[in-house]
Amino acid sequence: MRKAPDHRRDYVEFMELQTRWSDNDVFGHINNMVYYSLFDTAISSWLVNNGILNLHKDRQVSVIAQNGCTYFSEVAFPDKLTAGLRICHIGHSSVRYELGLFRNEEENASAEGHFVHVYLNALTRKPEVIGEPLRVVLSRLLRPEAVGMEE
Amino acid sequence: MRKAPDHRRDYVEFMELQTRWSDNDVFGHINNMVYYSLFDTAISSWLVNNGILNLHKDRQVSVIAQNGCTYFSEVAFPDKLTAGLRICHIGHSSVRYELGLFRNEEENASAEGHFVHVYLNALTRKPEVIGEPLRVVLSRLLRPEAVGMEE
């Protein structure tokens, strides 16, 4: 049996996300690929707003090593969505983001996703240690109970 | 030489539209196909908000007969966009929507699009006269100077 969906209180930061007419597929709900675009947007927007994403000029780039999504219940245009965002682990060169997608005013997540980013040197494309300034900013997304935890 | 871009004052209704990370293509600006998704969303949202779009159960359906877009200047994630919306013509069975896409606080459109919808009988798929109740609602999007005009 799979776990119950998270609540809003399980996340650290939130972002409202708009649905688009073309997000709906033949079943009249949002196609699975769109969830990934929404999660990507929530992460990127948070990074931009926190001054640590420079889309074109970074010396270090992050790539997605792995991602995934568990679907609990349908969402569809024209629903208003809210993404909940947290980080559960910051490793040497990788970060694991976890996201919940909340439909309209609902308290339980309709879907939960995760993205593992790995930081690479922009020239050598080899993994690099996440520098202290970036690590400090990313730590804002750690859940209080998770701060200091080692995986 | 092509026409100058429209101003916000040239439109009747407005809708804020969110950009997504994946909207940007290799040139770092929003891919042309995304404009159509945004325009579609602005039209559909207006129809939903005005009570005349029932996504699954309509006896009459509208299909897109023609659309197009003129691009004046770039927009990119994470810009905030506003769509301006107007109708310039309501025919027997067709409606022509015109849209402007405005970047952040800019007054001149970055792009202008149009969509021609044709109303069909949901069963026969033949064009049908737009009924009076729908025509009344659609007329709210006619520009003041255009009301009563015949094409």
Added chain:
Amino acid sequence: MRKAPDHRRDYVEFMELQTRWSDNDVFGHINNMVYYSLFDTAISSWLVNNGILNLHKDRQVSVIAQNGCTYFSEVAFPDKLTAGLRICHIGHSSVRYELGLFRNEEENASAEGHFVHVYLNALTRKPEVIGEPLRVVLSRLLRPEAVGMEE
């Protein structure tokens, strides 16, 4: 350390997949959401070709309960891609597909994905046992060594 990528010989069926110009994102490679669209297309095409997907009229519908992707190396338009497809488990009401994405003539997967489908009664939306005729067809995608295995 994560597992090494699969080889083509690890999959049962194959499908060539075309990349599109708009698949490339600002980094010049295919955006993560596109992988899910490609995997979905490979699964759906196989189901259509094997006579068990009727897009609009099924009494039973499948929904995606969970999916995910691990990214090993970049692919980009205009690469030609091949999806490898297998099923590793057929449960009471669920099926787990596993996919490898191969770039041009490469033998090692550039990415590996999985999709868990759950079969629902189209009216009640409750999970239903996968009927024997469907189970027989799906079994064609089990790897020889996996046939008869219980999870």
Added chain:
Amino acid sequence: MRKAPDHRRDYVEFMELQTRWSDNDVFGHINNMVYYSLFDTAISSWLVNNGILNLHKDRQVSVIAQNGCTYFSEVAFPDKLTAGLRICHIGHSSVRYELGLFRNEEENASAEGHFVHVYLNALTRKPEVIGEPLRVVLSRLLRPEAVGMEE
């Protein structure tokens, strides 16, 4: 009344295009935005195959100034599509591509599109005259009767 759809014989080059499961929208046919992605892919592939598109290093870049599409009849996944491609005008700094989209073995276009590309200096972003080598290659897409025509 609008013009009849073009035939395959009205185009100069052809490219097979794959549909994807997620291309279908709630109406069970390909969403209008997808046509633009398919047209873009046909143009870009032809340019790549003819040695005149270097996605990342060009001194001159082309941007889309205008595009549009007329829809005659539905196409849907899993249809196989063929794009017909021609150029109807090569100006000082612009090119107008015209495309037909053909469903399976059909001879009449299901949709017709056009894309106007303008060539810019990659640094100044100002329109530039299309150089003779590029002009020679692009001329291969002019229809025989159109060669030498001035607009």
